[in-house]
Amino acid sequence: MAQPAPKAQHEMRQRNLSRVLHTLAAGGPLSRAAVAAEIGLTRAAVSTLVDELLRGGLLVEQGPGRSGSVGRPGTQLLLTDRGPCGVGAEIGVDHLAVCVMDLRGDVRVRAVHATRNQGSDPAVVLHALGGMLHTAAERAAGLGLRPAGLTVAVPGLVARDSATVLRAPNLGWHGTDLAAALPTDLGRVTVENEANLGALAELWSAHHVPPEGGPDSFVHVSAEIGIGSALVLDGELLRGAHGFAGELGHLPVRPEGRPCSCGGRGCLETYAGEEAVLRAAGLEPGPGVRLGALTERCEAGDRDALRAVKQAGTALGIALSGAVNLLDPRQVVIGGSLARLAPWLLPPVGRELARRTAVAAGGRSTPVPVTASPLGPDGPLLGAARFAVRAALDEPAGLLRS
Amino acid sequence: MAQPAPKAQHEMRQRNLSRVLHTLAAGGPLSRAAVAAEIGLTRAAVSTLVDELLRGGLLVEQGPGRSGSVGRPGTQLLLTDRGPCGVGAEIGVDHLAVCVMDLRGDVRVRAVHATRNQGSDPAVVLHALGGMLHTAAERAAGLGLRPAGLTVAVPGLVARDSATVLRAPNLGWHGTDLAAALPTDLGRVTVENEANLGALAELWSAHHVPPEGGPDSFVHVSAEIGIGSALVLDGELLRGAHGFAGELGHLPVRPEGRPCSCGGRGCLETYAGEEAVLRAAGLEPGPGVRLGALTERCEAGDRDALRAVKQAGTALGIALSGAVNLLDPRQVVIGGSLARLAPWLLPPVGRELARRTAVAAGGRSTPVPVTASPLGPDGPLLGAARFAVRAALDEPAGLLRS
């Protein structure tokens, strides 16, 4: 009674419109007939859907395209590069970043500011971010783009309402409602953990080829100051009952080992966290001394650095073998700023995984492949923007102009 | 062209029929109006759906029911206790079991045979099981029930096709196609890991109350000879990319500890597996000497037994804290034959979890609750039967008679 009963028919139409959009987003230019074959509707039905999307300005027609096969060539359909777009933002420990992505997935506007956000006042940071978003939106408007949604990547735990930062120790924020403090003219605001968005960027990126049978599953490891991970299982991000899933950094690696700030003992973070690794390499952690410095030393062949990374890799491998035994993912992806350490990190990780999962997981002959994400540190920002784009494609009704 | 294009309209109808059935399965007797309110359709639409299901013999009307509120009382609808039913079977290490469940979820026929299946010939065991299924189906027919599907619980890894047992070390089976070797007159045959079915039984059982906001997430621990677990995340069972998810027994607990049969070191199984615990308690593992014997000693206050269980609980707690940090479940459930050890197992498990996850998981004040499943060793069999029932309810088209 309260709400006017969701009309199952309209829902079906919306879903089919959305399926056309997603099919074109995934498969490049396609003809109506190809779309129909892909989503299992008839050509006639797809025609009406496409007409509606063309009139709404979400699709454009390219002239007849392919030849090489018999029959009349189809008119190629493409998502527009004008009109609605997604906006992504990233609040890092030492930078702010913003980018605007059109429906095709191309980044059209991008800006980064180096700032020091550790222990900062949320209001100040969010004001600065708001300014960046404002100028980015203006530049987008110059390209004929209008923002349809904003997604913000933060290095911390986000409540399941996707609006409030519960705990971001590296920023010093607790219980900050970002959605309320950011511009309202960019559409719905979604806040998400940066590791999660990095994993989604990996899942949705063009280089990522899903396995033959259905959606992918992988563990995506990243490291800002702590060690985080994101779990993509059957093509879906696992957020956890409270939104805390993926705390790889606190998997016990040596149960009675070093005490950890979390109150436990022997957590992965105390062996492979940034601070621990830097110390092991003989570097004094501090502002400016981050993983980048370690990477340089490794590239230079510094023995202490190499040894420290190897030890961290071993610890990471032990924790990951737990995750692999538990989740049976198709692969493990090293992303974020850790990706740059991959040349030295992957061998020990792979070694531990091979030791500890080969037979356990049912005698599979080849252990889980471990790869480094080519997106590297760009993952969270790109993932945020694409998250906004996909959210827009999910609701065509709100996008159709006129 | 090959297949006649799935008609999206029929699919909608099927889904709505199924939603009516599931609503009644979950919510006991309801009126048409109540069903309509529950699934968000109009009363008129639900009326046509219900008529179809009544004519098909899947529902029955009870006389007008509730009073106590104003207005005309609705005629109560109920799933039939005749007609289609689900069949569950369990192949254990030392028993075979079969049960028949009607659409309401009531067990109507049940049979257990003690047999020794360790290292057995699959053909012999499956022949015996086939005989039990045959007599169970006959008894079901006497009650007016006709089997609509069979689900088999096995203590081993099952391929993602849900038909083939890849590896069941306790039975000594490898690559056995069960679906092909069982009676074909019981409907579609599904094979599933017993731990997974135990977890689903827990998820679907009447005593299980889902959290206010959406579906539940939990880790369900069980132990046949090895230590297995099943992961229910957001109301869905996680099977893993190869069907091997939940191998809790091979999480590293002491990375350089005891060598494990899997080739790794310090796996949970080497500390908390049945054989390890029995030895630690001073019992010689062997046929007939199983966890039951240990339970008796604990009940009798045997110090060695109590100490062994406590140590196992500590190891289990360490492994589980890894799982909890990674997955952020709403609770941990101890099921299967382990449930009987719960009085002695839960304290050390809870202690380790409290130490190692309290702050890590974002400062939540109360650690994850750990409970014992009241279903105990019945879980897998009941889960199998209910799995078959739910599969039937998912496809009303195949159930409607005449």
Place this chain on the structure above:
DNA sequence: GTATTTCGTCATGGCCGTTGACAAATTAGT
């Protein structure tokens, strides 16, 4: 140049949920 194949469109039809109204059955109030 004709046959074949494929594409996109059109008119028709069927299915299905909604809308709005109505009779039936019960409770609340006088």
Place this chain on the structure above:
DNA sequence: ACTAATTTGTCAACGGCCATGACGAAATAC
């Protein structure tokens, strides 16, 4: 006891949406 109010289940009319089948259009194959 009688009326008003409320809720239930049903019916007829309506509208939306996809399927069907046929058609012209545009390319290739022989």
